[in-house]
Amino acid sequence: MTIIVEAIEIGDLPEVVRLLNRTEQSSGLITLRVQGRDIALLQPVHAGSAPLLRRSKTEDDYQAFLSAAGSWKDEDTEEFVEDLYDSRMPASRPRTQL
Secondary structure, three states: OOOOOOOOOOOHHHHOOOOOOOHHOOOOOOOEEEEEEEEEEHHHHHHHHHHHHHOOOHHHEEEEEEHHHHOOOOOHHHHHHHHHHHHHOOOOOOOHHH
């Protein structure tokens, strides 16, 4: 899905700039209303946001990952899938045959 974002220069619209500054200072959303009807939300864009801090992986992390390999080998996957679908089906509907 493609999202098209239109950019509009607003430097010559002081009232809009004032609203945007207010939004940026509050670090929140501002709802724009026309005659009691919500039209749009203003939300600040934080261009310089710091990336998420992640801890570095340790040898224990790698060992835990490797120990999980093959842990499902004794699991009956056909039964697991059937149980999964059964748990998602409403009781009032007959089961769908694929």
